[in-house]
Structures are given as structure tokens and as C-alpha cells.
Amino acid sequence: MNKNDAKAHRGRKGLVNLRRIKTFLVYHETTLLPFVREKAGLSNTIARHVISASQVSVGGAPVTLFDFKLYPEDEVVVSYDRIAHHLRHDLPIIFEDEDIVALNKPSGLLSVATEREKGRTAYRLVSDYVTAKNPRDRIFVVHRLDEDTSGVLVFAKKWEVREALQNNWQKCVKKRGYYAVVEGNDIPDSGILKDYLAQDNFQLVYVTKNRAKGKLAITEYKKMASSKEYALLDVRLRSGRKNQIRVQLGNIGHYVIGDDKYGEPSNPLKRLGLHAYELWFTNPLNGKEYDLQAPLPESFKRLFWKSDKFKKEEIGERKERREPHGRKGERGSRAKEERFGH
DSSP, X not given: OOGGGGOTTSOSTTBOOGGGEEEEEOOSOEEHHHHXXXXXXXXXXXXXXXXXXXXXXXXXXXXXXXXXXXOTTOEEEEESSXXXXXXXXXXXXXXXXXXXXXEEEOTTOBSSOOSSBOSSBHHHHHHHHHHHHOTTOOOEEOOOOOTTOEEEEEEESSHHHHHHHHHTHHHHEEEEEEEEEXXXXXXXXXXXXEEEEEEOTTSOEEEESOTTTXXXXXXXXXXXXXXXXXXXXXEEESSOOTTHHHHHHHHTTOXXXXXXXXXXXXXXXXXXXXXXXXXXXXXXXTOOEEEEEOOOOHHHHHHHTTOHHHHXXXXXXXXXXXXXXXXXXXXXXXXXXXXXXX
């Protein structure tokens, strides 16, 4: 077990007592009251009571509407205890319209709920933010970022948008850009990594030469700055494999700092040195384009502030910006890196 498994940075506030909740997965469209009544084996009166008393959550966020719409893959929790409502005024929202809402997710925050962690998630934060404006509104998971990776995270605000994006993700995404801080300043100035990745019984990803066993992963990178010990890379994904950046860079001897899941690199930032700075995609339903960006974290900058190349190119503060493409194109603004309560 590595030290990240303990997640020392995560407090116990968001953890639930598994003996005081019942969790149910939704398989077809329905509404909350009949679902809770049937799955929890409650009378109509008691089911209405636990919902109105904020003892039911969807995706970790409390819901008090009896006719709240449920969709396949929703997770409904019925708790013996009240689930607190929260107002969110300080979220680093990158962009929002009638179809999506995008967040500059901080490192150390889960994208979605786990078995034990229900409250301290990006889904819960954004759900609280959306439902505060209209309790009937909701969000849907489109994609995820690893807990320790920061950057652009998108949620859909309509089921049909979520379905369209998820079912066409590889086709509709034009760019997935990351900043990675790696050990060793002697990494080549640029490169394209092509490896077959497989997963072992412990859910760890590794490089394999067996093409039948692994899936092809292609990662392109360019060195943007370097110091005596580290290099800052601009990384572009040409495929979407689990932990692909971390595994492929580690495979050539340049581990992402703070990543003791796949190596034992140093950890000067006290976090994983990986930041999703850009997600450029098209909504298949209407052709609308989004170029959503989150700036380079200040902690990353401080590692390289003495670098002449860093200063010259103004990493994370680029002057040349792409304009939206097409009649329905639209680009999200860059969000200021913030720390906020979970």
C-alpha cells in the first residue's frame, strides 16, 4: 500500500457510517418517491417523511422533492441521519450555460462519490450550486478527473446532453491538454509516447508489449520549462486511458511528482503534479463548441519562476487565444485558481 491510499489530506467530515445508510442504484427512469418507497421497503407516509426531512440524497446531494427525476446510474442513499444542505458561493466555475457547467477542480477533491465519501466531491459541490438556483435542476457526470489531479471538469445539466457527450466522447473531444511536472530535467524537449496499457488485479495500470492484452495509449508532450530537478510539460492526450500520463511518463523514467501510486518521486508541492488545463469539445446535439481552460496553478509556477524560458513564454498566461470555431462556437473563460471549502 502506498501513502496516497491513506489520503491524509482528506478529513473524516465527508465520510459516512455505512451502517446508517442504505444505497440503491437506479436502472431506469423514475421519480424519487416511488423509488424510495419500493427499494427501502417503506410505507408512502414514511417515504415522504424521510425525503422531506433531507434524509435522501442523489449522487451525494440531498433532495427533498418527491417527484425529483431519476435516471439510470443514479445512486440514491437513504440515511438514518439528516443530510445537510449547503450554499456554494465560492466555486471556481469556469463556464455555465443551459447545457453544461464546468469547474476548475482542485487537487484532493473526488469527482464523484465513493462507497464511504459522499459529501466532499465535485459532484456534490456543483449540485449544491445548481439546485440553490432551482431545486428541480440537476447535473450529470460526463467524465472524471483523478482525485489528486486539478483542472477542467465538466458536468451536463441535461440527461440527453450527458448521453450525447458520453456516447461520442472520443469523437467530440478535439483537445485534452494537461500540465505535468515531472522528475528529471533531462527529458527530451518533445516526444510522442505510444504504449499498450493493461490493468492488474489491484487496478494498477502498467505498460505491456502484449497487444492483445493491452489498449493503445498515445501521449504527446512538449517541455515548457525546467529547473535543476524538474521539468514542466505541456501534454496532449490522443487517447483516453486510465492513468495514461502518469504511467507512460513513469515508464520513461520521468515520474509525475507526488505520484507514489506508480513510483516514489519527490513531492515538493504536497500534491500530484498534474493539471488538466484545457478541454475542447463539441456538443453533438447542436454543434456548439467549448474551449474550456483553467490556468496553471500558482504552486506549479513557483517551481519554475527563475526559468528564462518560463518567463518568456508566459506559461499559463498565453497572449494568443483561439477564437471559437463555427457559428455556434463558444469558449469558456479561464477560472482563477482558488481554494474553497468542501
